[in-house]
Amino acid sequence: MLVDTHAHVNFQAFKDDAKETLQRALDNDIWVINVGSQIDTSRQAVELANQFESGVYAVVGLHPEHTHSQYVDEEETHFLTREENFDYEAYKKLAQNPKVVGIGECGLDYYRLPEGIDPQIIKQKQKDAFRLQVKLAKELNKVLVIHSRPAKGDESLYDDLLEILDKESNLSPALPSGGEGVSAEPSPLMRGDARRAERLRFEVHSFTGSPEYLQKFLDRGAYVSFNGIITFDKTGNMEELVKLAPLDRIILETDCPYLAPVPNRGKRNEPSFVKFVAEKVAQIKDLSVGETEEATVDNAKKIFNI
Secondary structure: OEEEEEEOOOOHHHOOOHHHHHHHHHHOOEEEEEEOOOHHHHHHHHHHHOOOOOOEEEEEOOOHHHHOOOEEEOOOOEEEOOOOOOOHHHHHHHHOOOOEEEEEEEEEEOOOOOOOOOHHHHHHHHHHHHHHHHHHHHHHOOEEEEEEEOOOOOOHHHHHHHHHHHHHHOOOOOOOOOOOOOOOOOOHHHHHHHHHHOOOOEEEOOOOOOHHHHHHHHHOOOEEEEOOHHHHOOOOHHHHHHHHOOHHHEEEOOOOOOOOOOOOOOOOOOHHHHHHHHHHHHHHOOOOHHHHHHHHHHHHHHHHOO
């Protein structure tokens, strides 16, 4: 069994065969969590989940790219984003559906900001929407699904994300970061912070940053999800990240229809392809595929309460 914790079968790429694609995954013993990017795709994720008795779930939220309007032109997608303000009550109502297991994908995206607008204004809109979604995840006890895409050569976005998480959720590293003379036993205050952190379950989706920043998220209790990028990355960074992440914090995803893994590069990605991500994680961590599948499924069930 496997769980694709981050799919977009609710997107246009699957408009003609969404239900068939999900059934194909279920037939292969793969559960699917479809993730929204704005109110329409969030509703579609819920509608799809409700068409299946079990094994298909939804996450609802506002992607940072949709907090402003811009044309996105990348290898796998071309579209004009529709600007949306985060409507707390509308998303709250949607998130109360029993099939909704998380809030997101939300976060920050500084990779390509629209021209002709002060970037600080855009960043502030993204931060404001993210704060509201952190609040909603806490209120409803849902998993927070974090999107994080920094500008090329500048990882300051991660500092902004961590600052918001620390402030809005009372998160801080549950254990000391180490160093000479530092006790391995957390102080009473740190133990209190760790208890408060339990109120917010969160995962960092498709993380591609440095090992140093991944460790900062892990120290705050994050789970990290890996996808097809680990099968074709040539920089060596993704392999480092997989090695660094403890097995009990790793979950798997496809991010379909994007980022199809080897051996399906160039094809439309789909949840059934998550098996290739599991195989690559097993290879990097020198585990059997069975061990990897069992651990990542347990992790997904634990964090998403499914």
